[in-house]
Structures are given as structure tokens and as C-alpha cells.
Amino acid sequence: MTTPNTRAPAEAHAPTGNPWHTLVAVAFGVMMVGLDGTIVAVANPAIGAGLGASMDQLQWVLHGYLLGLAAFLVTAGRLGDRFGHRRTYTVGLVGFVATSVVIALAxxxxxxxxxRVLQGIFGALLIPAAMGLLRTSFPPEKLGRAFGAASALISTATAAGPFVGGVLVDTFGWEAVFLVNLPVGILAFALGLRLLPPNRATDSSTRTDPLGIVLIGLSMFGLVRALVEGPHRGWADPAAALPLGGALLAGAVFxxxxxxxDHxxxxxxxFANRTLSIGAVLMICMAIGLMGTLFYATFYLQDVRGLAPAQAGLVLLPMTAMMAVTSPLAGRVLDRASLAAPTVLGLLAAAAGVFLLSRxxxxxAVLSMTGAFALLGAGLGAVMTGATAAIVGSAPVRLAGVASALQQAAMQLGGSLGTALLGAMMAADAVSGTDPxxxxxxxxRAFTLAAAVLLAAAVPALFLRRRTPVDQVV
Incomplete structure (x- = not known):
């Protein structure tokens, strides 16, 4: 039996135009959002000096962005399905760039x-729409390559943030880490106008769910807020306990x-699709390994080894480069073979890389460090591609935006969870730099935990299976 809004005619979602044009068009927008999540980290000292900000205030320069992004992701994905991914992507792109310029003048x-919170909201509009465009533009037999390329762009931009930010701050000042989005955004907008397919909704008959929007926004906001405050203030502190309790309550009601x-x-x-559910778990584990390791490795390179931000970025470059290489390669394997093989191998390689870093x-020696970072990057690139294909590729085309939002929400929550979990393994004064x-x-201890998480994730990854969604074109 078929019920309203459950299935849509396959021909309504058939890919149109050149799908590689779509990938080129969204590339710069995707990289811009990924870069902005980490580029600001090295600018915080300069921002503090320029605006007279305390350390507690500076941490919200990053976390405010992550809160806006996480709280609005699922809603943004649903908006893309209802009103069209091209339109949603364009609104997100313009808003993201405009907000970036105003931030530099704050x-x-x-x-x-x-x-920064507002910028995160526009970023939430942009990323799921970009992934939704790829999902609706590429035929099933080429989705792996598309997701591999997109994963390479996101992971490379995220990992390159500290290096790019260090160069910009050293050369032009902290404002440059935001103003750099202006030329990139203009290029992305021009490419979008010329190369993106016509706007079309994939689930236009659905209605808005205002209560659902409020509930999931509160749940995501509270969860990320608790993960930010818990490691520093203690989980019993009201600053962490109240947001966590509110998040669980709002999540249950949601x-x-x-x-x-009905809508x-x-x-x-x-979530009845086992592959999609496993993919969400793997994306969280991948982000724990990526963001948690990146966060504390940066402290090690700068505070313990005494490297400048740009120098620390160079040491991390092998990780960035290997993520860029293995993501598209894994995508090709996904198109020709199973989802499980490259994903499991990637998890094992990433776990080995983080374990080496725990030593x-x-x-x-720098050579030993870069080898471990390269192994970690090679594994994470394959895992990100496999998890993305499992989530977005397993969902019906009509829900491409929602599935893309789930992929991003899992990544953002995994990043916050990774920082919190690894932070719990550190002594209270460990990140201060006063006692190497x-x-x-x-x-x-922190990196050993990250290695254990990645290794454990290889078990459910063995059960990944390619399934054809009910309204996927075959």
C-alpha cells in the first residue's frame, strides 16, 4: 500500500543535467562552511586582544557557530526537501557570506x-542543501564518487582551517579569517547561477512542523551546550546539567x-533502514576521531612543541592530504563493491593512526608524527565517504535534504562529543600548557580512547549493506 508523502514517482526525481557541474558549483560553498568551523581557533588570541575578550568569551566564538549549525540542521534539510535544494543553498550561501562580512566589523x-550563531544557521541551510543537490543530481551508480569528492572537500577544509587561519591572522589580522569568505562566496554564487540545475522540490506536499522545529532545536542546542560546558565545569554543574536534562526531555517529546x-x-x-542507522553511528565515531584529535593535537604542537599556528598546520598537512586522496578513492570502491569493505579498512587505519599518536x-621526531597523521587521515577519509554514502545514499530521494542534515548533525555532534570525551581523559590543568x-x-589517555572508539566502530561497519530506497531511480 502507498500512503501520501511516503513515496513519490521515480520520474519526479530523475537526475537532470550534468551532475559533475553540480559538484563543481557546490564545492566552494561546502569548503567555506567546513573551513569556518576550525579556521577561527587560531584567531582567538588576536580577537581577544582586539576586542578585549576573556577566555570564556572567546570559546563561544567557536561554540556559538556550532550551536547555530547543530540546532538548525534538520529543519534546514526539511526546508530543502519542501522548497528545493537550489533555492535553499542559495539563501544559505548569501546569508553566510553577508554574515561573515558583518562579523569582521563587529x-x-x-x-x-x-x-556567529547566525552564521551557523545559514551554514545549516547551505550544507544539507548542497548534499541534497548531489543526491538528486547523480545516478545511483555514481553516488559513491560524488560523496567521496564531497567528503574530501569537507574534511580537507576542516583540517586545513588552523593552517589557513594562521597565515591569514599573521598577515592581515583576525578580521581576515571572516573576510576571506567574501571572494570565495562570490565565486560560489556565480558558479551556482550558471551550473546548478533548476530548482525543484522533492517533497513539496509536506507541511511545516513548527512544534517539531522547536523541539529538535532545543534538544540539539541543549546537547551541544552541555558537551561544551561539561568537561570544564563538571557534569554536575548547572551550566552543564540543566542543558543536558533539557536536551533529553526535548528529545523524548520530539x-x-x-x-x-501526520507531517x-x-x-x-x-531509521528502519539499518544501513542508514549504522552510517549515523559511524559518522559520529569518525568525527570523534577527527575533531577530538585535531583539537588536542593543535595544543600539543603549539604549547608543547612551541610551533607557530602556520607551522602546526604544516605538520597536520599529511592528514589533510591523505583525507583528500582516500575519500574519492573510497567513493569509487563504493560504486563498484560493498559499503563495508572500505569503511572497515578506514576505521582500522584511523584507529592505528590515533594509537600511534597516543605514544x-x-x-x-616530526617524521614519526607526520606518518601517524597521514595514516589517520587516510582512514578517516574512507570512513567519512562510507558513512555519508550509507546515510544519504540509503534515504529516499524525496528526503535527501533530511538525510543530508542527519549526516551533518551526526558529524557536528561527534565533533563536540569528541572534544568532551577526550577532554575528560585530560587532567584539569592539562590543556593550560603550564605542565607539559x-x-x-x-x-x-585521550588518544587511546579515540583509538578504541574507532576500533569498536569497525564491528557495526561490517553489517553495512547497500539498499535501494523505495523511490530511488534504478
């Missing part, structure tokens, strides 16, 4: 943080409401 740190309403924001039948000492020995002990 007179106070409070204004800067508020604008699930109940999605089961009750859910997030159709829960998506770092204060005077470890204490830091190194904590770093070893």
Missing part, C-alpha cells in the same frame, strides 16, 4: 558571538511528536 565580542503527527519534520521510518612524547608532563599523560 565592535564587541558579544556582537561577534551573536553573529520522538513522541514525530510518531504522532513529521524527521520521518522516523528512515607521542615531548621530543617525538601532565599534558602528555592526558594526551596519551
Amino acid at each position: 565592535p564587541t565580542v558579544a556582537a561577534l558571538v551573536a553573529l 520522538v513522541w511528536w514525530q510518531r504522532s503527527t 513529521p519534520l524527521l520521518p522516523l521510518e528512515l 607521542l612524547e615531548q621530543d617525538t 608532563a601532565v599534558f602528555m599523560d592526558g594526551l596519551g
